[in-house]
Amino acid sequence: AFGNLFIQTEFEHETLLASRRPRSEKQTRLWLMHTVATEGEKVGSLQYETDRARFIGRGRSLAKPQALDTNHPLSDTVGAVLDPMMSLRQRVKIAPGQTARVSFSIGYAENRESVIRIAEKYKDPLSINRAFELAWAHSKMELRQLNLTAAQANEGLSLGGHLLYLSPCRSDVAECIKNNRKGQSSLWPYAISGDLPIVFVRVKSVENMDLVRTLLKTHEYWRLKGLFADLVILNEDESGYYQVFQDNLRDLISMGHARDLINKSGGVYLLQKDHVQEDDINLLCAVARVIFNGEGGSCSIQVRKKKKFMTAKIELDKVDTQEKDEDxxxxxxxxxxxxxxxxxxxxxxxxxxxxxxxxxxxxxxxxxxxxxxxxxxxxxxxxxxxxxxxxxxxxxxxxxxxxxxxxxxxxxxxxxxxxxxxxxxxxxxxxxxxxxxxxxxxxxxxxxxxxxxxxxxxxxxxxxxxxxxxxxxxxxxxxxxxxxxxxxxxxxxxxxxxxxxxxxxxxx
Structure with missing residues (x-):
């Protein structure tokens, strides 16, 4: 809140500008811009808002701000506000069968002249289209390098949500959470810090190798995008003295990006069930953000099954409460x-x-x-x-x-x-x-x-x-x-x- 007091906003060339007043001579004044490029028939002038309280409204949320209420215009005010933000609104008219494209841009520079040049550039729809083309070309190069299809990349991004937020898929391990009596330090003997999200995979035969291969690729993709997690693979094979499956898993890990990340934070951990205590397996199930089973099919299929299980459980718990004497x-x-x-x-x-x-x-x-x-x-x-x-x-x-x-x-x-x-x-x-x-x-x-x-x-x-x-x-x-x-x-x-x-x- 104190830092926000030094932010000042202004509106120029149909662009919102914001800068932080330096608190000392040694500090550089940084600049932020927010602009919009519209392809289509505009209706009315461009509206703007820089006061968060006016945009959201007391008692409201970003899911339903008062700025989106019917016939509620933005205030078109700038200057020094207690709680600054930046918002632009452009109304458009779309005739039947026609298309309108509205592109918002946010940019940063170390002086006012540079940030205005950036704003002028990205008010041009051609510059917007060029930026998307370059981003798409870069994305295709990344996928080609990782040998991933667009569908696999989307699956990886979807699974990433389960690492960042509490997943409903964890409801099937409620018993493990209830029975767990151990803490984070019990993971340390296996070189797992517990500081990063854990993805737990349980496999027991060569038929499960495809699941492991997919998760290794997904793990590499996550790291490329800056999402770090510990991939823990538990080998539950009980074949005995000859550990062919364990060797296959070790070779698969060593041939990919994880060869230098084995048993390291943000890397891959290969455990054998015979060498892990039962209550430590229960601990891994309790703390893992998402759990996959080698016999359960692909990652997306297993996630869908878990979601359906939760929905079915709620439906089974429902009873007929329609017959009530009171309204x-x-x-x-x-x-x-x-x-x-x-x-x-x-x-x-x-x-x-x-x-x-x-x-x-x-x-x-x-x-x-x-x-x-x-x-x-x-x-x-x-x-x-x-x-x-x-x-x-x-x-x-x-x-x-x-x-x-x-x-x-x-x-x-x-x-x-x-x-x-x-x-x-x-x-x-x-x-x-x-x-x-x-x-x-x-x-x-x-x-x-x-x-x-x-x-x-x-x-x-x-x-x-x-x-x-x-x-x-x-x-x-x-x-x-x-x-x-x-x-x-x-x-x-x-x-x-x-x-x-x-x-x-x-x-x-």
Missing amino acids: PLLLVREFHDETLDRTMGQLQFANGYGGFSEDGQEYIIHLQEGMNTPLPWINVIANSKFGFQVSEVGAGYTWSINSREYKLTPWSNDPILDPPGEALYLRNEQSGESWSVTAGPKREKGLYTIRHGQGYSVFEHFSHGIKQSLRLFVPLDESVKIIELTLTNTTNHDFRLSAVYYAEWVMG
């Missing part, structure tokens, strides 16, 4: 009206968002559908050695001893998105639906009531036929955060629910 929407309206009638007329110093309770002990906020407070309205709850802060949407962080030096969960200096580092989810195990009791991170329709008191905060919501109340507090003399959830079933049928608490650890 859920009617229940929501009744609870909404009851809560508002009980508190709205009794608030002191009400401002449209909330106000103080009659006794002055609580600040009560009512977040009706589509409503958000102008900025995060937080409550700081702590004793002398432990505490946390929580906003009206449930976002915040927890610390021990010192709120700046010893964070347990992440604090985000982002008043626009107010992303949570902790969250409590509820999941209906019968229907597969999930939501959060607080207004973030998974907000539903209806009213959310927040009660900030001295030493505690309470969140109330009604949905799915369930009254939900969440109370957060810290005991006076204990280093612990208490999350107390109370659920009341207002229907005439049973619910099977799971409560899942998420905490993103920082630990420092």
Whole structure:
């Protein structure tokens, strides 16, 4: 946030320019440009925005920013803003059977004149087309060098997503995660650091060599693109004294890019099942981002099977909940009206968002559908050695001893998105639906009531036929955060629910 204060924006030659004012004479003033080239019939003038708060909007997200609302123009403002960004909008008209092409460019230079020259160049559609042609030629050379087809490269890029983000394909190793009792240090005897994502491959016969060959090529492609991972191959062959399959695997690895990366970080590890403890295999299954089996077919087939397994599991868990005596929407309206009638007329110093309770002990906020407070309205709850802060949407962080030096969960200096580092989810195990009791991170329709008191905060919501109340507090003399959830079933049928608490650890 402090660094953003030195960024200044301007609009010239239908290009957005941004530069960082140097904080000392030794620093160089760097420049960034953002421009657009349009091939087609333009409608109206080019619009621009440099204020992130105006583009996203309070309580919104990049998935649904207010700038994309119907008839919501960009502000066309530049200068020094607290939270800078760059956005251009060009409207086009496309007649039936016609094509329009809009190309956005971002460039960097070390002085203003150079960055303007770059912008002028890439406002020309011919320069854009030339850049794509050169990129395509370079990509084809890479694939030819690796002996990869375009389909195999796309498969490698798709698999890369499973390394970077938590994959639903890991659900089939839930039992391994549950039974695991070992940590990262148990990987070290096998020269695996555990610092990089792990791809675990289990093979047992020569028929599985094609899978290993494909993954070795994919591993090389990942490295070329700057994505580093440990490829761990477990040989489960039980042929005995003659280890022909092990020799074949070793030769295959040695003939490719991994010959100098065997048992090295970001490289390839070849293990034999007889030399690996059973609970270490369980550990590898628990920590691997994705697991492949030699008998399961190609990589893409195995990933598709895992996804189908997850979808089928949710469908099997569903039960018929259509026959209900109560109308859920009617229940929501009744609870909404009851809560508002009980508190709205009794608030002191009400401002449209909330106000103080009659006794002055609580600040009560009512977040009706589509409503958000102008900025995060937080409550700081702590004793002398432990505490946390929580906003009206449930976002915040927890610390021990010192709120700046010893964070347990992440604090985000982002008043626009107010992303949570902790969250409590509820999941209906019968229907597969999930939501959060607080207004973030998974907000539903209806009213959310927040009660900030001295030493505690309470969140109330009604949905799915369930009254939900969440109370957060810290005991006076204990280093612990208490999350107390109370659920009341207002229907005439049973619910099977799971409560899942998420905490993103920082630990420092």
